[in-house]
Amino acid sequence: MIIFENVTKMYDGNIGIENVTVKIDKGDFVFLVGPSGAGKSTFVKLILKEVDGDKGRIRVNGMDVTGISNRQIPRLRRSIGIVFQDFRLLPNKTVEENVAFAMEILHISSRTIRRNVPQVLGLMGISSKSKKYPHELSAGEQQRVAIARAVINNPTVLIADEPTGNLDPDTAWEIMQLLEQINRRGTTILMVTHAKDIVDRMGKRVIAIDKGKIVRDDRDGSYGYESEEAYSFRCKPGGVFDNNVY
Amino acid sequence: MFIRGIGNAVKLAFVQIVRNRAMSFASLFSITAMLLVLGLFFILIVNVNMVTESAKKQFDTIQIYLAEETDRTDAQRMIQSLSGTKGVAKAWYLSKEEAMDEYRQKWGDKSYLLDGFQENPLPNSIRVKITDLELADSVVEAAKKLEGIEDIKYYRTAVDKLLAVTGYIKTGALAVIISLIAVSVVVVANTIKLTVLARAREISIMKYVGAGNWFIRGPFLVEGILIGLFSSVVSVLLVGLIYHKLAELFGNDILLIFSVVMVPESFLAANLLRIFMALGVSIGAFGSIISMRRFLDT
Ligand SMILES: Nc1ncnc2c1ncn2[C@@H]1O[C@H](COP(=O)(O)OP(=O)(O)OP(=O)(O)O)[C@@H](O)[C@H]1O
Ligand SMILES: [Mg+2]
Numbered sequence: 224m225i226i227f228e229n230v231t232k233m234y235d236g237n238i239g240i241e242n243v244t245v246k247i248d249k250g251d252f253v254f255l256v257g258p259s260g261a262g263k264s265t266f267v268k269l270i271l272k273e274v275d276g277d278k279g280r281i282r283v284n285g286m287d288v289t290g291i292s293n294r295q296i297p298r299l300r301r302s303i304g305i306v307f308q309d310f311r312l313l314p315n316k317t318v319e320e321n322v323a324f325a326m327e328i329l330h331i332s333s334r335t336i337r338r339n340v341p342q343v344l345g346l347m348g349i350s351s352k353s354k355k356y357p358h359e360l361s362a363g364e365q366q367r368v369a370i371a372r373a374v375i376n377n378p379t380v381l382i383a384d385e386p387t388g389n390l391d392p393d394t395a396w397e398i399m400q401l402l403e404q405i406n407r408r409g410t411t412i413l414m415v416t417h418a419k420d421i422v423d424r425m426g427k428r429v430i431a432i433d434k435g436k437i438v439r440d441d442r443d444g445s446y447g448y449e450s451e452e453a454y455s456f457r458c459k460p461g462g463v464f465d466n467n468v469y
Numbered sequence: 470m471f472i473r474g475i476g477n478a479v480k481l482a483f484v485q486i487v488r489n490r491a492m493s494f495a496s497l498f499s500i501t502a503m504l505l506v507l508g509l510f511f512i513l514i515v516n517v518n519m520v521t522e523s524a525k526k527q528f529d530t531i532q533i534y535l536a537e538e539t540d541r542t543d544a545q546r547m548i549q550s551l552s553g554t555k556g557v558a559k560a561w562y563l564s565k566e567e568a569m570d571e572y573r574q575k576w577g578d579k580s581y582l583l584d585g586f587q588e589n590p591l592p593n594s595i596r597v598k599i600t601d602l603e604l605a606d607s608v609v610e611a612a613k614k615l616e617g618i619e620d621i622k623y624y625r626t627a628v629d630k631l632l633a634v635t636g637y638i639k640t641g642a643l644a645v646i647i648s649l650i651a652v653s654v655v656v657v658a659n660t661i662k663l664t665v666l667a668r669a670r671e672i673s674i675m676k677y678v679g680a681g682n683w684f685i686r687g688p689f690l691v692e693g694i695l696i697g698l699f700s701s702v703v704s705v706l707l708v709g710l711i712y713h714k715l716a717e718l719f720g721n722d723i724l725l726i727f728s729v730v731m732v733p734e735s736f737l738a739a740n741l742l743r744i745f746m747a748l749g750v751s752i753g754a755f756g757s758i759i760s761m762r763r764f765l766d767t
Contacts, residue, residue, distance in 0.1 A: 271677070300679035311674045315488045327477060328680040372678065 304373030556604030697753025
C-alpha cells in the first residue's frame with residue numbers, strides 16, 4: 224500500500240513532483256504514465272527514499288517513509304521489489320547468486336535459499352540459465368532474473384521503472400504477463416512506462432502525471448488522449464512514432 | 470545470525486578475490502612490496518641493535534696484560550685492590566693458556582690458523598668488568614698505577630665511534646620506515662579505492678535490493694583483511710629468503726672478524742610474521758573501510 228499526501232519534491236528550482244496526493248491499494252496494478260521529465264522517476268525515488276521529499280507525507284507498507292532515518296532504508300527496500308529498465312544485476316554473480324543475494328541480506332538459511340531460488344527461476348522460465356552470468360543472457364532473460372530477484376522475498380509492492388524499455392515488443396509482452404501473474408498472487412504493482420500499446424491492452428488503473436502534477440487517474444484506463452498536434456505528428460508518414468510500439 | 474553473517478562475508482570475499490583477480494593482485498602487490506622494503510629495514514635495525522649490544526658487552530671489559538715476571542700471587546693482590554675501585558664489577562685472572570682456549574673457541578672451525586704458533590704468544594692477564602662505560606677511564610687510571618703490568622687494552626674510542634655510527638643508521642632506517650608507511654598507506658588506500666570505484670555500481674545495486682551497510686562492507690572488509698594477511702605471509706617469505714642469502718654471504722666470515730653474529734633467522738621469522746600479519750591486516754581493513762566510506766553514506 225502506497226499513500227502520498229500533498230507531496231512536493233523540488234530539485235533546486237526544478238519541479239520534480241508538486242503537491243501530489245494519491246493512494247494505491249494493496250493488490251492494485253497501476254501504470255504511471257506521462258511525458259519525459261513529468262516526474263515519474265521522482266515518484267518512484269520518493270517511495271524508495273532515494274530522494275527526500277520537501278513537503279507532505281509518504282507511507283509505504285505501513286512505514287512512514289518521510290519519518291524514517293537513513294539506517295532504516297534497507298528495511299524499507301526489503302519490503303519492496305524493484306525492477307529497472309537497465310536490469311541492474313550484479314555482473315560478478317551468476318543468475319542464481321543474483322537471486323539468492325536478495326535472500327542472503329535477510330539472513331535466510333541457505334537450505335531455504337537452495338529450495339526457493341530454483342522455484343522462482345522456474346516460474347520466470349529461466350531455470351536453464353541459473354549458472355550463467357548476466358552478460359551471457361538476452362535482455363529479456365536478464366529482466367526475468369531481475370524480476371525473480373524482486374519477488375523472491377514476496378514483497379507486498381513491486382515497483383518497475385520502464386521495465387520493458389529495453390525490450391522488443393514480444394519480449395515486453397511476455398514480461399507483462401509475468402507481472403500480471405505476480406499481481407494475481409496479491410502483490411501490488413506500480414509500473415512506470417511509455418508503452419502506450421501495453422497500457423491500452425492491459426486495461427489497468429492509469430495515473431497520468433505531467434509537470435509534476437497528477438492530471439488523470441483512471442480505473443480500467445488507457446494510455447490517454449493525445450492532443451491533436453501530437454496525433455498528427457505521430458501519424459505523419461515516417462515520423463518517430465510511425466509504428467505501434469507506442 | 471552474526472556468525473552466519475561472518476561466514477557469508479568470508480565466503481563472498483573469497484569468491485570476489487578470485488573473480489576480481491587483477492584488482493586483488495594489484496592490492497596484493499602493493500602491500501607486499503611495501504612490507505618487503507619495510508621488512509628489510511626492520512632487519513637492518515634489529516641487526517644494528519644486536520651489533521651495538523654485543524659491542525657494548527664486549528667492550529665493557531678492560532684487559533690488563535701482566536709482565537712476564539708477575540706471578541699468580543702478585544696478580545691476586547692486584548685483583549684485590551682493583552675490586553675495591555669504583556666502577557669495577559668484577560676482576561679475575563686469565564692465564565695465557567685460558568686466553569688461547571678462548572681464541573680457539575671464538576674462531577671455531579678456523580682455529581687451525583692458531584696452530585701455526587710454536588709457543589703461546591699471549592700474556593697472562595687480568596680481566597676487569599666495569600659496571601658503567603662512563604667509569605671506564607677512571608678504572609683504567611687506577612690500573613695504570615699498579616706494579617708489574619705490561620699493557621692495558623681498552624677500546625673506549627672504538628666503542629664511541631661504533632655507537633655513533635649505529636645511532637645514525639638506526640635513525641635513518643627509522644625515518645625511512647615511517648615515510649614508507651605513510652606512502653604505502655596512500656598507495657594501498659588508492660588501490661582499494663580503485664577496486665571500490667570499479668564496483669560502485671555493484672554497491673548501489675546492493676543498496677536497491679535492501680542490503681545494509683555492514684552486509685555490503687563485510688565482504689570488502691574481509692577481502693581487504695585476506696589480501697593483507699596473504700601479503701604479509703608472502704613478504705615474510707621474501708624477506709626470509711633475502712636474509713638467508715645475505716647471511717650465507719656475510720654471516721660466517723666477515724662478521725666473525727668483528728666477533729658479532731647476525732640475529733638468528735628463526736627469531737626474526739617468528740617476530741616478523743607476527744608484526745607483518747598485524748600490519749597487513751590493519752592496512753587491508755582500514756584501507757577498505759576508508760575507501761568505501763563515501764559509497765555507504767546514505
Ligand atoms: N537529480 C536531479 N537534479 C536536478 N533535477 C532533476 C534531478 N532528477 C530529476 N530532475 C528533474 O525533475 C524533473 C522530473 O524528472 P523525472 O526523472 O522524475 O522525470 P521522468 O518522468 O522519470 O522522465 P523520463 O520519462 O524521461 O524518465 C525533470 O525536470 C528533471 O530534469
Ligand atoms: Mg524516468
